[in-house]
Amino acid sequence: MEEKKEKPSTMAIRGRRKAIVMDPKSWMVFSETGESIIEDLDKYTIMRRTGLPARDLRVLDPTLFYPSSIMGREKSIVVNLEHIKAIITSNEVLIINSSSPFFILFLQDLQARVPRSNNIHKFTSVDNGMDGECESKKIMEEGSPLLQSRIDSMNIASKESFEDDTLIDVAETSDQKPLPFEFKALETCIESACACLEYENQRLEEEAYPALDELATQISTLNLEHVRHIKNRLVALSGRVQKVANQLENLLDDDNDMAEMYLTKKLDDCLVDQTSLKKGSNSNIAEDIDESDESNTFQYRFYESKPDVEELEMLLEAYFAQINGISQRMSSLSEYVDDTEDHINIMLDDKRNQLLQVTIIFSTTNVIMAAGIAVVGLFGMNVHIDLFDGQPRQFWATVGGTFSGCILLLIISIWWGKKRYILSESKQITNI
Template sequence: MDGTQQHRLHVEDEIGKWGVVHGQTRRKGTGTTRLWLIVTASGQSHLEEVEKHSVMRRTGLPNRDLRVLDPLLSYPSTILGREKAIVVNLEHIKAIITANEVLMINSSNPLMSQFVQDLQDRVSSPKDIPRQDNAEMEDEAGEKTVPFEFKALESCLESACRCLESETQTLEHEAYPALDELTSKISTMNLERVRQIKSRLVAISGRVQKVRDELEHLLDDDNDMAEMYLTEKLDHHSREQTSLAEETQNEIGEDDDNDDDDDDQSRMKEDGSKNDSESSINVEELEMLLEAYFAQIDGISQQLSNMTEYVDDTEDFINIMLDDKQNQLLQMGVMLSTANMVINAGIVVVGFFGMNITISLYDNGQPIQFWETTLGTIGGCIVFYLIALGWGKKKNLI
């Protein structure tokens, strides 16, 4: 067994152990303690029992953002950029991404094992760069390192898109043969199969549309994308702290009045430099990353749209066939009603001759007279029926 297989088995065993205790929370002090799976920037993973308030302090997230990740609550797909973290709720992935680690829950899902493995492989590889950004990852010194948060975010998007694409392809392989079979033979079993397929199609389409809308919302707002540059904001904050410390040392020995004026100026400079830094963040790198997965999710949405159109066309075709059958039944009903009317006319003649009365036809009656009367009645009914059918076809009633 090579190192990669051993590493994968270790991850799956760790995920499985966590899945056993997932959902179990304990009260510790005034908060709720939950078991989190943490993947660091070096690719190492471990389980850590963290209190909710500790997570809030650790990531800088408010309580309402942590509710988005609660597996007991149903929230739509969401990607939130905050000051110190990115909150990701996509399909089976519920994670908090910071500048140096990823905290995940809901790992009892089997799909999480593959996601964690992909995430570790991506962040542990120093040469790993987003495949969409090869042209822009170079600076004056050469090759630029991709921020950890972008690697983690790309892993989340890739895993979610792969999951949706797999379900879409599976549904396609089941839907088209079932719809074709229904058009060739309308039966209760085929109708039930198509009904179940349509229900799954509606559910998957809704999930894909939510992910698409979230990516589109991010692409339309540069400020939201700028919030996701966690490493750059962290570096900028460190540089500000260093610069402020140097300015403080240089100002030692000056008068108190001058100190007050210089403090005001330094605050103004700090605020101005902070605003300038936030406005000067180039979001092109993240924009290209999001656009690539937006195109992928848009392609999945188009596949589902085509499948929906095929289902609608099949339903229209089935309705036309059923309407045609209904028209045929109505025509048959008209013909049977006409035949019934003609037969009733013959019954009237038979009833007339069956009356217990004396008429000259009964005197000295011969068998030939009986047959003449019978055949004449039957022939008259047939002629009357044909005349009624001809009139109905002429009026387009049949």
């Protein structure tokens, strides 16, 4: 008898699924002191550490596709922009490692913006185990001149931020209020996403304009296929740029969403409230609590009606203008593609009209030749007439008359076609 295979029980399947869900992921943790380490954290550890619900963590899952989004929560900010999937808190940034070259630039930007600590730690890449400097050199050898110049500028900026003590002293002694840590990290995320879109847009422009000009000069299957791929890339990139622009615009339109991103301010207000409650005496605790509740309610209503988000608003407006600039350049490229398509359609219509005119001329010629063939057929009949008894000159006169009549009919047909605008001289269109 055949042995029956035991099916796995429901509890075993649930345990296996639970083990898959509980499998930790590698996160790059960047603190406000400039230190960066790699930690293996599971979903529930992240939820306890950042105060985020499970549905917000699904936005950062690399295996799932979610549109670009920036969400402010009670204790953290969730950022999902292009190659950046990060969680920003008031004192650290948790980043999912990416293989994109712009991820290295993003870490360099973040390390340059955060004030240095006593011990400088270099970040490492999880994917290949190389440090940031070696990875940057590798990217410079394989990348384009635009990406190389970007890396050079970021290396210089990070070197100056770490070596020039006088600039740091001037920044610390200046009257301008420094940005909180979460805004520095958020600005770095948005700037890196804008740089990525700018780089891809410039590469697309460098490839698109020559290809379109070549297609306008010579219409071929290879050129048409090349332009088709370029147009597909343009549509995809336009959608990505529009998603980032829409997200920034939605944030700028909603002051309450921007107010949720003031993590440091909310933390300071919470500490101040706790300190004020502890300082109250036992005799007037109830009165103080009632008064503080009323004042907090009034402040909350005023904060809800008109929150002070000018600092974050100015930061977002700058990058919103940059995204709009990229979108306008892509719109210009899209218009150029449409103009080239119109030009090609006009050229094809012109060629089609020429072919139709040639067809008409050949059809008319065939009809006239059929008339001459009819004359030849009449003389080829076995019928005795007086013309056959004449001299040879009569034969040649008949042949010449038939031939001349056909040519005369052809000329009259062409003249009549041009007079009726059925046939017209076609001029090749070179410029639009």
